[in-house]
Amino acid sequence: MxxxxxxxxxxxxxxAHRLTELAQETGEAPDLLLVEAGGHLGGVxxxxxxxxxxxxxxxDSMITDKPWGLALARRLGLDSELIGTQEQHRRxxxxxxxxxxxxPEGFQLLAPSRFGPLVGTRIFSWAGxxxxxxxxxxxxxxxxxxxxxxxxxxxxxxxxxxxxxAQPMIAGIYGADPMKLSLQATLPRFLDMERQxxxxxxxxxxxxxxxxxxxxxxxxxQTGVSGARYGLFVSFRNGMxxxxxxxxxxxxxxxxxxxxxxxxxxxxxxxxxxxxEPGGVLEADRVILALPAYxxxxxxxxxxxxxxxxxxxxPYAASGTMSLAYREEQVPHPLDGFGFVTPSREGLTILGCxxxxxxxxxxxxxxxxxxxxxxxxxxxxxRDDAELDRLVRxxxxxxxxxxxxxxxxxxxxxxxxxAQYDVGHLVRVAEMERRVAAFPGLALCGNGxxxxxxxxxxxxGEAAAEAIRA
Ligand SMILES: Cc1cc2nc3c(=O)[nH]c(=O)nc-3n(C[C@H](O)[C@H](O)[C@H](O)COP(=O)(O)OP(=O)(O)OC[C@H]3O[C@@H](n4cnc5c(N)ncnc54)[C@H](O)[C@@H]3O)c2cc1C
Numbered sequence: 001m002x003x004x005x006x007x008x009x010x011x012x013x014x015x016a017h018r019l020t021e022l023a024q025e026t027g028e029a030p031d032l033l034l035v036e037a038g039g040h041l042g043g044v045x046x047x048x049x050x051x052x053x054x055x056x057x058x059x060d061s062m063i064t065d066k067p068w069g070l071a072l073a074r075r076l077g078l079d080s081e082l083i084g085t086q087e088q089h090r091r092x093x094x095x096x097x098x099x100x101x102x103x104p105e106g107f108q109l110l111a112p113s114r115f116g117p118l119v120g121t122r123i124f125s126w127a128g129x130x131x132x133x134x135x136x137x138x139x140x141x142x143x144x145x146x147x148x149x150x151x152x153x154x155x156x157x158x159x160x161x162x163x164x165x166a167q168p169m170i171a172g173i174y175g176a177d178p179m180k181l182s183l184q185a186t187l188p189r190f191l192d193m194e195r196q197x198x199x200x201x202x203x204x205x206x207x208x209x210x211x212x213x214x215x216x217x218x219x220x221x222q223t224g225v226s227g228a229r230y231g232l233f234v235s236f237r238n239g240m241x242x243x244x245x246x247x248x249x250x251x252x253x254x255x256x257x258x259x260x261x262x263x264x265x266x267x268x269x270x271x272x273x274x275x276x277e278p279g280g281v282l283e284a285d286r287v288i289l290a291l292p293a294y295x296x297x298x299x300x301x302x303x304x305x306x307x308x309x310x311x312x313x314x315p316y317a318a319s320g321t322m323s324l325a326y327r328e329e330q331v332p333h334p335l336d337g338f339g340f341v342t343p344s345r346e347g348l349t350i351l352g353c354x355x356x357x358x359x360x361x362x363x364x365x366x367x368x369x370x371x372x373x374x375x376x377x378x379x380x381x382x383r384d385d386a387e388l389d390r391l392v393r394x395x396x397x398x399x400x401x402x403x404x405x406x407x408x409x410x411x412x413x414x415x416x417x418x419a420q421y422d423v424g425h426l427v428r429v430a431e432m433e434r435r436v437a438a439f440p441g442l443a444l445c446g447n448g449x450x451x452x453x454x455x456x457x458x459x460x461g462e463a464a465a466e467a468i469r470a
Contacts, residue, residue: 001031003286003468004274006262006299008036009043010454011446012290013247014072014461020251021075022469030252033284035276037261041248044319044414045454047239052365054239055323056372057412060354061085061233062240062454068462069243069455070234076246081236085338089358090230093340094168095348096123100333100340100399103165106208108229110153110166110190111135113204128160135201140194146423149186150178156200168341172352174452175317175376175418185421185429185450230338235360240454265289265299272441286441286468290461292316292416293448300444307435310428314448316416320375322392323356323410330404331369339372340399348399349379349391368407371396385411419448426450443467 005016016034023030040046044058062069073082093100104121106114111132118129135156141147149170153162162178170178174186183191193203236242248256257279264275265287272284289296297311338359341352356363356370364370373392380388389409396402429449436444443464447457 001285002283003030003032003288004272004282004284005032005034005288005290006274007043007290007295007446008034008038008041008248008256008258009290009446009457010045010244010247011043011457011461011464012036012288013041013244013251014458015288015290015443015445015465016255017072017247017250018462018465019469020255022465030255032252032255033257033282034251034255035257035260035262035279037259039258041256041258042241042244044417045240045244046412047241048410049238053325053368053370054360054363055410056239056356057321057410058414059240059454060356060359060372061235062243063229064232064234064455065229066451066453066455066459068459069453072247072458072462073236073243076243076250078236078242078246081238081242082234083237083360085230085233085359086361087231089337089355091337093337094123094165095340095342095346095399096164098346098398102337106204107165108204109169109187110149111157111161111200111204113201113208123164124160128158128164131158132161133201134158135199138199140198146182146184146426148179148423149181149183152183152190152194153178156194163345164343168343168352171344171376172341172374174420175319175351176420180420180422182421182423182425185425237362243454262289262299264302266302267439270441286443288443288445288461288464288468290445290464292446293419294416296444296446296448303439304435307432310432310435311444311448313428314425315420315422316448317377317418317420318380318413318415319377319418320380320411320413322373322375322388322412324371324373324392324396324406325364325408326369326371326402326404326406328367328369330402332401333399335369335400342395348395349388350374350395351376351379353396353399380413380415419446419452421452441468 003019005012019032020030046057048055064070092103094103101123104117106112106117112118150162153166167178190200193200197203260279261277262274263277266273272287274282274284276282293311293314297308301308335355339354342348350373352374354372356372445460445464
């Protein structure tokens with residue numbers, strides 16, 4: 001049975017690896033081909049190791065409460081390569097009126113879980129803080145309709161919570177406008193909090209109390225922690241590409257064809273004809289498209305125009321990073337945290353910045369501050385590297401007081417890489433899944449469907465492999 005996986009990002013690699021595992025489990029020799037249009041495997045995951053630096057051009061972490069990425073890393077024997085974030089710096093900042101303000105302890109993405117730190121913060125006005133507390137008494141919303149994340153936060157916690165905290169946090173993860181982003185498809189746990197406890201804050205207070213009872217040590221170790229749930233993030237000693245390199249190494253010899261683009265997909269009887277450039281037409285029994293949704297759209301259009309229309313409707317935004325290295329004495333700010341995010345109302349170019357040498361150990365030589373600015377569609381569109389360089393350094397001058405020239409900079413651009421899950425996304429996904437099921441031997445995965453994070457992509461890739469084998 002010949003299986004072809006199209007796309008060599010983490011989704012496609014996870015699918016190809018799972019096919020290899022399944023074949024081995026039944027003692028078969030896998031007949032597998034993975035085709036990748038670019039010159040490297042890993043898609044947006046790209047790590048460069050040079051002169052004592054670990055430079056991430058794409059993702060720098062994966063979350064572990066979605067277990068599929070970690071489980072795969074363990075199956076690949078990468079336990080000893082896994083590293084956690086550095087405990088002593090676990091806090092973050094948000095820009096407010098041109099200054100870095102610490103995210104209040106216990107504030108988790110959208111809402112506070114503690115009142116003391118909230119009262120003391122300068123980020124919100126008294127009226128804004130009072131409005132947030134109203135979440136405790138506001139009635140829950142009826143009905144199951146999807147809602148935008150922005151509407152949810154405004155309704156439960158008020159406009160300030162959205163504009164000064166949720167919007168920049170969300171932009172830092174999804175590069176998206178919260179007024180368009182589907183709550184159900186991105187952060188359903190907050191929706192469950194409202195449904196089950198009638199209030200987001202009450203749900204968080206209860207979760208904290210439960211945690212304090214069951215694991216007092218853990219609850220204490222959350223002291224001083226703010227922003228994302230940093231204890232849940234991991235990376236690899238030599239960066240995220242460790243994962244995709246290890247996956248690639250486990251594939252059968254000769255199973256990967258780089259610089260090969262799939263341009264056409266047709267069905268003849270129960271077999272598939274895939275046109276490759278270069279390479280011509282290839283026959284296969286099973287095909288997995290592990291591509292951005294707009295790429296899958298053009299391949300499936302001759303098979304099912306409606307499926308193609310759904311795929312083409314999923315918007316993708318550009319995303320990018322700019323790494324900058326400074327000698328520590330060139331940076332006036334103590335950089336005493338993992339980084340900051342910037343609300344759009346602050347009018348800055350960057351969406352945020354990670355203090356990379358603080359977040360993970362051994363990312364830069366001693367005495368070096370390694371910063372990584374995060375850039376979205378607006379900042380990247382129509383700007384060349386020289387202009388980006390100037391604008392990012394201007395933001396860092398304003399926010400961190402850095403006037404010195406960096407030792408070097410490196411920009412990584414990922415055009416149309418971040419799927420945007422608009423309101424109603426999950427209904428669209430369910431319809432697409434129904435339509436794909438009408439084509440035995442075809443499966444779709446990638447970051448356009450049920451999660452953009454690495455663990456979600458791993459899960460989707462592995463599920464696609466299992467589905468076509470079945
Ligand atoms: C800057 C950035 C930072 C991120 N940070 C994080 C993070 O910290 N943690 C996290 O969990 N997630 C993060 N993400 C999200 C996550 O990394 C991605 O969603 C995930 O890696 C996407 O993997 P993929 O395989 O689905 O797609 P991709 O990585 O886009 O791979 C798709 C592949 O298909 C190939 N291809 C396209 N068309 C064709 C064709 N016709 N024929 C053959 N090949 C084709 C492409 O060349 C590409 O290699 C980040 C993303 C970006 C861009």
